[in-house]
Every structure is written in C-alpha cells, then in structure tokens.
Amino acid sequence: MHFRGYFDTALNQRRNYPVFVSSSHDLCRLHPLHCMPDLVFALVANPYRNSRALRQIRLLVDMGLNVHVLATEDANDGIDLGPSVVVERVPVRAGQGSTRFLEISRRFLKAAKGIDAKHFHASDLYVLGAMAKAADRAPSGNATYSYDARECYPHVAATVGRPWVSRYWQWMERRFVLNAAFVFTVSESIATHMTKIYGIERPHVVMNVPESLSFEPSDFLRREIGLSDRPKTPIILHLGQMRRDRGCEILVQSMVHVDRAHLVFLGSGPLLPTLSDLASESGLADRVHFIEPVSPDRVLSVTCGAAIGVTLLQGTCLNHEFALPNKLFEYISAGVPVAASGLVELKRIISATGVGCSVMEYDPLSVGKTLQNMLTDPVSMKRWSAAALKATETFNWDVASQPFREAFRALSIPNEIPHDHIAGSSTFHADNDIGRHRSGQA
Template identity: 30%
Template sequence: MKRIIVSVSNDLSTDQRVEKVCNTLHQNNFEILLIGRILKNSLPLNRNYKTKRMSLMFNSGFLFYAEYNLRLFFLILFSKKDILLANDIDTLLPNYIVSKIQRKKIVFDSHELFSEIPELETRPTVKKVWQTLEDRILPKLKNTYTVCDSIAAYFNKKYTTNFKVIKNAPISKKDSATRSSFSFPHKGKKIILYQGSVNIGRGLELMIDTMIFLDNHLFVIIGSGDIYEKLKVYVRDKKLENKVYFLGKLPPNQLKELTPLADIGISLEEDIGLSYRYALPNKIFDYIQAKVPILVSDLPEMKEIVNNYNVGEIVLKRNSESLANQIKIMIGKDYNLALEKAKKELIWENESIKLLTIFNNLK
C-alpha cells in the first residue's frame, strides 16, 4: 500500500476538495496522512485516514508561512511516504525540496491561481515571492492538476506543463433538508444563499445593497473570512438586519443540509485579477447538487456552466436595482429539469475516475 502525505495550509475541517481527494485515495488502497493546522475555532475532525494539525505560533502573514513551511518540511522529511501531494503554491516548496532530496513522486493540486488572488494586488513584494516560486517549480513538475479548464490552459501555455482538470464537483447526494433547519424567521420568504469565503471581490456588498430593492427575500451568508465583521457592520449601517443573516463557518455535513433550502445560489465574483476571472467555485457545484438555480458573474468558467446546462442566469448589470429585477425574474422560472440533468453529471464520482488515473500513472 503506497503512502501519500497530503499538505494543505488551512485547518482541514471545511476543505471539501481535500477531503474528497483523500477519501477517494484512501478507498482505493492508498494510505493517507493529511497535514494542516489547528486554530482556536477549528472544528473537530472525524476522518477514515490519518490527520495531523499543527499548532503554530503565528497564524497570518509572512511569519505564518515561514513557520508553517519550515515545520512542514521537517515533518514530511522524517515521515514515511511514497508520494507527496501539495495543495496550492503555499505548500509546494517544502514538498518539492523533500521530493528532490529523497527522490519521491510529487503531485501538485492548484485550487486557484494563487499568485493572482486579489489580496496580493496591493502587496507587490509578497506577490513576487509566490510568483517566483511558481515560475521556478511548476515547469519541473510532471504530475499536476487543477480545478478548471481556464487555469489548466493558463499554466500549460505559460510553463509548457500538462495540467489535468479535476473539477471540484460534490459527491452525489439525495436532499433531505426542510426549511425548519434555518434558525431565523423565514416563513414565506425567498432565500438567496452565498456560501464560501467571505473575502474581498466576492460581490457580497453588491448583494447586500440589492436587498434594499427586494421585499419578501432574505440573503443568507454561510462562511467566514477577512471581511466578515466588516460586512456585519455594513449590514447594520444599511439597517438590513432583518434581511441579511450571517451563519458563519459550518461543517460540510451541516452545509449540505442547508444548501437545498435556498431559492437562488449566488456566485458574484468580481473580475479583479486572473484568479477570480478563471474561478469555478465549489459553491456552484454545491448549489447544482442541491438543485438550487444559480446566478453568476459574467466570467468564463461560471458562464460556461450556466450556458451548457441552463441551470441559472448570468448577471446582466452589476448594479443593485438591475440585479434585484433579475432575481425577481429568476424566482418565477423553473430550472428543475436542467438542474436534475446537471446534478447527475457534475458529481465527484465522475471526477474521481480521472483523479485515480493520475495517481495510478505517476511519472
């Protein structure tokens, strides 16, 4: 049985992609050790494979990345393994060095264009560091995959690599939730849902402003991030506390119960860098699996899903009044047949076949 060490810089509990990858590999006779970190608010883990969460002195900024990468290097260096799986650029360097020192196979999963995320646009020195790592290491990797066609094409053109695509589709699941699962007043209301990271550039301010023009609608935000508290203040200032609800970060099993209760799922990312432009967020697949129609930005990967499967609408104008009118029209449409078809096709069971092909044929 081949041993795989999987590295990720988050706290593991809400990373659905990593969990699906690890479960698939574990179920197909790979021994897994998943390494991440633990925070004060980290949720407990209950996995069928081994996990290790490091408690760090620093949890943000340069010192976090320096400490995490140094400790990760020594941990994987002195652990038994046959294969190293690095998730995103921020775990790649120690994995790459150990793979060279000990001549181990290395696999790289790029969840996004890390060096192009909006948070780095105002931090050119930090951006240059990640870009340099990307430029130096990616051309040398033989076993690589990412989340969508646009990112794969970007890497393959820039570095003459051979990135495969493993979409972040959810595991197929029957819906069993009822609206009583929501703990706030919602009777007779239409629910607009956002789930994911609460960071800049996600279009959340636009959606909050849109609620001014929507009576009988609620906007529910599930997740946490850099602007979470700022958005709460924004909602209070707009006096929209009875229309906008923050549920915080939820474990995947609870999230799967709540998602089907929505009437519309949104993904309104702004075009503020290549990472967002090429984004194909997990939430889009989660909405579809829950048979929730989607309203998405006019960006290539998200637009392609809507156009190919007719499971929702593409934002026509990014202003609150226009968006409110588009939502009202969406509420009156029936997307059930299209969602049922997409739900059967866009599932992890199909993506896992491609994943196993990669790990069973490492170069």
C-alpha cells in the same frame, strides 16, 4: 535517524507507544497506521472543513492508500476519516506575506522530514516547495510529488497592484511545478494559463463538485432565521467566505430592491462585521442573516432550503476570472437556481447548463433586479431547478474525480500491509515508474 518524524507524530497522537525505535519493523508498530504511509497530503487549512481536500483524501483511502495528512488545523467536526488516515497538525505562527510563506515552508518541511512515503502531495502553493523538498529527501530515495493549483496563485486578489508579489509567486510556482509528477487545477482556464506560462503538460482539471448527491433535505436555514412558519418566504443564499471582491457588500445592498426575500450568509470571514453593520444601516437587519458554516457533509442538505444560490465574484483579478468555486456546484447539486457573476468560467457553466442567470453589472440595483426577476418568474425557476438536477449527471464527483484517481493509480503505490496486521517485514518500497517531468516528457 529518519524515524524521528514518526516518533514525533506518535507523541502528537498521544498514544502510549515504545520510547525507542530501532528498526522499520518497530516503526510499523509505533505509527497509528502500523506502517509508513503511502502518501503525505499537505495543506494550509483544515482537511475536515476544506471540502476539496476532504473529497480527495477519502478518494485516496478508497483506493487502498494509507494517508498522512499535514495541516495547519485539525478540528474534525465529528468526521471520521477511518484508520487509514492520520491527521497531524503543523503549528504555524501568525504572519503575512513572505514571512508567513517561509514559516509555512519551514514548518511543513520539518514535519515531513523522515516520513518514508512514496509520494508527497501539495494541496496548495504554500506547501509546494516543502513537499518537493520532502520528496527529494525521502529515505527511500525515489519519492515523487504532485501539486493542486486550487487558485491561479500569482494572480489572486492580494497581488493586484503589487507586481513584485505576483512575480514572486509565479517564480515560486514555476520553480517546483516543472518537476511535479502531475499537476491538478480547478478549471480549464487555469489549466490553459499554466500550460502557456510554464510550458508544462496540461494540468488535470478536477472541478469542485460535491462528493455525494445523496442527501436528506433540511429546514435548517428556516429554523435558524425564524422562518419555519413562513414556508413561502424565499431565501437567497450565499455560501462560503465573506471576503472582499466577492460581491458580498453589493449583495447586501441589493436586498433593498428585492421584495419579501431573506438573505443568508452561511459561512465566515473578515467582512462579517462590516456586512452586519451595512445591513443595519440599510434597514435590512431583519432580512439579512449570518450563520456559522456547517461541515462539508451537511452543505447540500442545508443548501436545498434556498430559493436562489448566489456567487458574485468580481473580476478584480485573473484568479476570479478563471474561478469555479465550490458554491456554484453545491447550488447545482442541491437543485437550486443560480445567480452568478458573468466571469469567464462561471458564465460558461451557466450558459452550458441553463441553471440560472449571469449577472453582468455589479451594482446593487442591477443585482437586486436580477434576483427580483428570478423570484417572480416561477416557470423559469422550475426550469432552472430541473436543469440543475440534470447537470449533476455531468458535474458529479464520480466523473470529476477520474483525472485525480487515474493519476494516483498510475503511481502504482501498493498497500502491502493491512491496517490491522503488524507485519514482520520492514517498510515497503514500491517500484515507481512515474518520474518527474517537464512538458512532453513522461
């Protein structure tokens, strides 16, 4: 019976619903949304902590859609997505490589089974196959799916020196991207690459800009590292994950060449213990600090307390060359001057906006000199900060989200059953004129 997926969901939500589901009318009463969702949104992450997913889900809700989120984590950090969203945790056992991928695919396909949504959105490559199959098997028979290529997946750092792994990911992406109703990505370079490799219509570019530019400045960073009584001591900030090939080790070592300033890593990641040891070995334990990540809604308030924001992705893979990370736009939106790698997309943004400096040499001395020169040039610091605030006229969510909004608006998914109304009719079936396509075909 295709209602079983929603019976399971109700149990997961720990609600006291009827045990027997005999019709779609009963199902509307059973599900927390009181009806089948318009859209399934799947990702291997926590939607409350993944800022890109969080922005997209909120936009879909603003468009009047009921959204069922399938995610591997669901700790909500106090964020309320409202009555139009149900978040269902999909447990996935630990693993690596193809074993983990197959486990993810199997689990997400099972979770999506029987959900009579009109559209299935894969927020990463790991769930793309599952969402494509779920759309094909949806009870309504005319569901579509979409894909967000948040990375240049066949060429991420983990595939370097492993050509067969890279080819497998490229085969997997090609297999399902060809029939997606639409495809999104984070940068122009990735969009160009995917168009060339797969022969598809150019993916919609939705950059990783923050959702809101309205925030209250916070002294959180200074309080956390004990600098509340030293307002003139500059803080250099690195947002996000601490992983290899992100220049984190070089950044720590560079602080030997920077006077007075303190370095803060606001985030988490497997390199944290290594970086902590490195700071101690370099005599920098009192000037290098590690703070747990804050919720996406607090990032801008916290970030504006920094003097410089740093992103030092290293060009070890094509994905890094083409990357436009969240942190770049978070620094810009907070009015913080940026020191960024001289990679293709990062350099393009820095040059076009004048928000800071591109770092062309990745050694501690060069990085340290760049940071020191920035901090000792108050005229340029003011210019970079002003340029950052000016750049928000272009790099803001209202502008960046338009391709995402228009793509989903074209699906014409109506929200026919109000959230607070228990309808007497069966689940809705909207006509959908968006078909699956290959390049040049609507």
